[in-house]
Amino acid sequence: MKNLATKSGFNWLKYASPKTFYPLAGKLIPWCAISAATLIAYGLYIGLLVAPTDFQQGEGYRIIFVHVPAAWFSMFLYLLMALYAGMGLVFNAKLSYLMATAIAPTGAMFTLLALVTGSLWGKPMWGAWWVWDARLTSELILLFLYIGYISLQAAIDDKTRADKASAVLALVGAINVPIIFFSVKWWNTLHQGSSISLTKAPAMAAIMLQGMLIMAIGFWLYSIAVILMRVRCEILERDSKTAMFRQD
Amino acid sequence: MHKKLSTFSVLYKILERDIKVAWRRQSDVMAVFFFFIIAASLFPLGSGADPKLLNAMAPSVLWVTALLSCMLSLSRMYASDYADGTLEQMMLSNQPTVLIVLMKILAHWMLSGLPLVFVAPLIGLQFNLSGAQLQILALSLLMGTLALSLIGSIGATLTLGIRGTGVLIAILVLPLYIPVLVFGAGAVNAVSIGVSPNGALSLLGAVLAMALVFAPLASTAALKIALE
Numbered sequence: 001m002k003n004l005a006t007k008s009g010f011n012w013l014k015y016a017s018p019k020t021f022y023p024l025a026g027k028l029i030p031w032c033a034i035s036a037a038t039l040i041a042y043g044l045y046i047g048l049l050v051a052p053t054d055f056q057q058g059e060g061y062r063i064i065f066v067h068v069p070a071a072w073f074s075m076f077l078y079l080l081m082a083l084y085a086g087m088g089l090v091f092n093a094k095l096s097y098l099m100a101t102a103i104a105p106t107g108a109m110f111t112l113l114a115l116v117t118g119s120l121w122g123k124p125m126w127g128a129w130w131v132w133d134a135r136l137t138s139e140l141i142l143l144f145l146y147i148g149y150i151s152l153q154a155a156i157d158d159k160t161r162a163d164k165a166s167a168v169l170a171l172v173g174a175i176n177v178p179i180i181f182f183s184v185k186w187w188n189t190l191h192q193g194s195s196i197s198l199t200k201a202p203a204m205a206a207i208m209l210q211g212m213l214i215m216a217i218g219f220w221l222y223s224i225a226v227i228l229m230r231v232r233c234e235i236l237e238r239d240s241k242t243a244m245f246r247q248d
Numbered sequence: 249m250h251k252k253l254s255t256f257s258v259l260y261k262i263l264e265r266d267i268k269v270a271w272r273r274q275s276d277v278m279a280v281f282f283f284f285i286i287a288a289s290l291f292p293l294g295s296g297a298d299p300k301l302l303n304a305m306a307p308s309v310l311w312v313t314a315l316l317s318c319m320l321s322l323s324r325m326y327a328s329d330y331a332d333g334t335l336e337q338m339m340l341s342n343q344p345t346v347l348i349v350l351m352k353i354l355a356h357w358m359l360s361g362l363p364l365v366f367v368a369p370l371i372g373l374q375f376n377l378s379g380a381q382l383q384i385l386a387l388s389l390l391m392g393t394l395a396l397s398l399i400g401s402i403g404a405t406l407t408l409g410i411r412g413t414g415v416l417i418a419i420l421v422l423p424l425y426i427p428v429l430v431f432g433a434g435a436v437n438a439v440s441i442g443v444s445p446n447g448a449l450s451l452l453g454a455v456l457a458m459a460l461v462f463a464p465l466a467s468t469a470a471l472k473i474a475l476e
Contacts, residue, residue: 155407160476175462180426183430183451186430
C-alpha cells in the first residue's frame, strides 16, 4: 500500500492518519470559516434585498434561500456520512469513522433547519404549519435516521465498536433512504413540483438561482469548517495520551 | 468420533432449538401476543366507537400495533445466546453465519410475527372490517411481519450487550420499518376505497425480498462487530 502511494508521486495516504490530518485541518478551518461567512452574507443579501418579489408568493418565498440549500445538504451529508462509514469498514481507516461521526450532527442540524424553514414557509402558503406531504415527511424521517445514528454512537462505550456499529447502521440507512422516500411519495403527493431540475431550464429568475447556489456553497464551506473542528476535537479526546499531543 | 452434519440439518436444528428455547419461557412469547391484543383494543376507547371511524383507522392501528409488538421482542432475538456464549460457538461453527442468522430470524418470526397474522383478523372484526379487508390484512401481515423480523434483526445485533437496549432499538428500527408500514397498511386501505391491493402487496413483496437478501448480511456484519 505504501509503495503504491509513493509511486504515484503524491502521497495521498499521508493525510489518512489522524496525526498528519490534525494540523492540516487546523490550517483549513479559518479559510473555510471566513469564506463561508462571506458567501452566506452575500447570498442572504441577494436573497433578501436583490432578488425580485415573487408575483404569486410575495415576500414569503425568500425563505427558500435558506430552505432549499439546507434541504440539499441534509441529504448530501447523509450520503457523505454513509460513504465515509463504508470507507471506514472497507479500509478499516480510523479517520473515515471520525469523519462520519463528525458529519452526523451537522447533517441533523441542516435537516432540522430545512424542516423549521419549511414549516415557516408553509404557514402563509398552505395555511398550516405542518402538512403530511411526501417531501416534508421524508425530511422528518431523515432526521429520525440521523438521530438513530447519533444515539447508537453515543450508547456504545467502546469507541471502536461504536464506530463500526454505527457505520453499519449508516449503510443500512443509505440503502433504505431511496426506499423510504419512494414509499412516502407513493403514500402521498401534495407538494409543488421541484423548482430546480437538471434536465429542464430552471423556472425561476437567474438571480434567484444565483443566490441559492451562493448560499449552497456557503453552507458547504460552513459544513467543512464545523466538521473539521469536530474531527479535531474527537482526535484530541481519543488520542490525548499519545506522544504527539504531549506538551512536555 | 462424530458424524458430519449437512448444512441443511444444522440449520434445521438451529431453528428447532431456537423455538424450543423460546417456548420454555412461554410467558415471554405470550406477552407479545397479548400486548398486540390489548394495545389494539385501547384505540376505540380513545376515539369513540363510531363504526365508520373504526373501519377507517383499523389498517393503521393494527399495523402500527403489530410493528410495536414485533419490536418489543427484538431484544430477545440474540440477547440470551450472546450472554451465555452460545452465539460465539455458533459463529465458530463451519456453517455460514448468514444462514445461522437467517434461521434465528425465522424462529423469531414464527413466535412473534406469525401469531399476529392469525389473531389480527379477530381484532379486525372489532374494528368493523369487511371480509375482503380482513383477508388482505392477514396476507399483508404474513409478508410484512417477516420483513419486520428481518429488519429488526439488524437493530438487535447492532445493540447486543448495550445498556438501555430497548429504547435504542426502537429509535434505530422504527424509521426503517416505515416502507413495510406504508405498503402493508396501504394494501388494506386500497381495499377500503375499492382499488386493487395488488400494487401495494407487490411492493410489500419487493421490500420483503430486499430485506431477505440484505438484512441477514447486515446482521452478520453487526454480529461480528459485537463479538470482536
